[in-house]
Every structure is written in C-alpha cells, then in structure tokens.
Amino acid sequence: MSEGISQPDRPQVREGDAPDLFSKFDDLIAMREGLLASGQEDPFNLVMEKVLSPTRAICNGRDTILLGTYNYMGMTFDPDVVAAGKQALADFGSGTTGSRVLNGTYQGHRECEDALREFYAMDHAMVFSTGYQANLGIISTIAGKGDYIVLDIDSHASIWDGCAMGKAEVVPFRHNDLDAMEKRLRRIPEDAGKLVVLEGVYSMLGDVAPLKEMVAIAKKYGAMVLVDEAHSMGFIGENGRGVCEEQGVIEDVDFIIGTFSKSVGTVGGFCVSNHPKFEIMRLVCRPYVFTASLPPSVVATAATSIRKLMHGGNKRAHLWENSRRLHAGLKDLGFELGTDEPQSAIVAVIMPDLAKGAAMWEALLKEGLYVNLARPPATPANMTLLRCSLCAEHSAEEVGTILGMFERAGKAVGII
Known part of the structure; x- marks a missing residue:
C-alpha cells in the first residue's frame, strides 16, 4: 500500500467470526475420516510403486492385477509407442513452454x-492438453448465452463444466x-441455437447410448x-471409431470429443469435425488458446498409438472376449452388475453401500487386485460401485484369476 493514501476503516474480525470456506466439505471429510479410522486403506490415494505392464503393478509391495486403469487397448508399454516418446524427448526436449x-x-502436434483426421476420416482435428479441456473448450465456445x-x-463432469462456462441454457x-x-427439444424455440x-x-x-435414435x-x-x-474410442466399431461408427451415425455427428488417457494410453484430448468453419476454434476457444x-x-x-489402433482388430476382439467372460463370471457368482449384458470394457459391480464397497475394495486389494471404488455424487442414483476396466492385454488366465479373487473377497465381506 502506498504511503499517504487513506484506506477505509475495516471491521475487526475476531478468530472464529470469519466463515470457514471448507465447511461445505464437512460431510465428505467426515466420511473419509470414518473410513480411515477403522484402519481402512484409503481407496482414493493408492500409490503404484512400480508399473510392470498394462495389467500389473506393485501396490503396497504386492504384485497387483490392474482392473481399474482405463488402459483399454494396453498401449502404455507398446514398444513403438515408447520408442516414439523417447525419440521426441531427445529431439525436441521436455516441453513447449507455450500455447x-x-x-x-x-511438428509432432x-x-x-x-x-486423428486419418483415424476418423474427418476434415478437422484439434488436440487439447486434456480430455477435460476438450469438452470444456468446445462446449463453452460453440454454445453460449442465448443458446x-x-x-x-x-x-x-467436464461436460457440465463446459455448459457452465459457456453460460448456455442447460436442459x-x-x-x-x-x-x-x-420433449426437451420440442420446447426450445425453433430459431434458438x-x-x-x-x-x-x-x-x-x-452402458451405451442409443445414438442412432438420439441423433435422428x-x-x-x-x-x-x-x-x-x-x-x-479404440475398441468399439469396426475401425475403433466408437459407438458413432458402430451405430452408423458418424457422418451425422457434428463433433466427436475424445481423450488420449484411455485407449491411446497417454494424456491429452481432442475434437474431430467435418464442419467447414471448425478451424476458427483455434482462435476463439479459451481452454485451447490459454493453456500450454x-x-x-x-x-x-x-x-504412434492412434496409427496402431487403426489396425487393432485382433486386440478389439480379445478385449470383447475378456469383457463377456468377466461379466458372465461375476453374474454367475451372484454379484449385481450395472448392465444386464456386457456393453463395453467397463463392468460395474454394484455394492450395497459405501462401507461395504470400501471393505470389498480393500479385500480385493489384499487379494492382489485393483479396481475403482466409485461413490456418490459421481455415480448415478447414489450408487456405490466397484468399477472394473478391462484391458486387451489381460490374458484369459488373468481373467480367471480375477474371478477367483472376487469370489473370495465377496464371501469374506458378506456380499455374496
């Protein structure tokens, strides 16, 4: 503050008078403390000490099967992918330090x-620093106030946040x-964006969306x-282009958003489109313009990974075999699942409540299996889920081992 400039009197705030900006999280803090007080392993703070392959890691000193990593096509240790990264690191350095x-x-961007344009057979492709930013940027830029x-x-969450950032009317x-x-579309003014x-x-x-009917x-x-x-992306559809391709509507969709942190096996996000004006997005999309x-x-x-996924038919077929086998096996054991039939590489196991879910998660980890514990409000209908994400690199033997781990843990916790 410059000397000689008077400031208005400020009220004296005593300790305890100011609002605690963390108080909104008190229920969540209590929930977490309740889980940990019983000696429960923190399900949201697992450390992988060493990653051995797309399907195995050392967690808490134990060789652990990974069934919750979204590494659907197992590209993280692909020799060509790793070699390309090492060469670019040597040739171009560690980062761009710029937007x-x-x-x-x-050149690599x-x-x-x-x-991406070749993979999707589309005219335009735009790479973002994360998949979250791809949704945030595209949605908030093309749909604004009055739309x-x-x-x-x-x-x-990235879709909802993109809607909020753009200030469009959300329905x-x-x-x-x-x-x-x-019904929602029918009520919107015809001349509105x-x-x-x-x-x-x-x-x-x-679960999969009925895109064919929805796009129509x-x-x-x-x-x-x-x-x-x-x-x-990567495993659904004849060429791995996703549900849009599988249901025959890829030509009717204006924008496809995706991420590199699932089937591609690294980090980043993208949008592909055939819209003739799409390239202007590079100048008007704030999460693209103002991010390194x-x-x-x-x-x-x-x-490198995307180009290899174009020829990943055998991997896609094996991943579907894994999904069908795990889904059927868990169902036969008596677990309640999120879908009646396998629809993707995700198999969600519904838990009675958070306490049982956390106990089951820990029991599986002690068996040597890592899955995701998903809880409200991130889950639909306030469900607690153990979310299993299969990988094309899981062997048939590993899937059989996983089913045995679920059976033993489920009986020990009292879920089956």
Missing part, C-alpha cells in the same frame, strides 16, 4: 492431428430416455450434435 497459438505447436444445450443427466433429460430428450451433448459409453455403469431426434429439431467417445500445449514426447506417443 498452441504462440510457440506451442511443434500437427502429426498427431493428422493421425440451449440438451444433455443426458448422467453426463461427465437435461433422463438417462438414455428418447422420449424425454425429444441448439446443441445436443451425448456420450457413446457412460463411464460409471459402462436431434437433427429433426435442427440441433447440432456432440458425442463424447472417451470410453469407446502438450510436451513433444506426449504427442509423439499419441500419434
């Missing part, structure tokens, strides 16, 4: 976008409900369509 619109576009966004109530509908979606946001695979239960309804009411294929670009080693691994 894509300034000094942050290297363009090559990664070329790989309407119609979205599934179970949409990912949610019941999960995968075609009638509810159409409309964006329908859907997901190919929903990450909590692993959206187009009937003049809406643009964005589909998040984060959990389906991905390191050269990361885009090199992504580009």
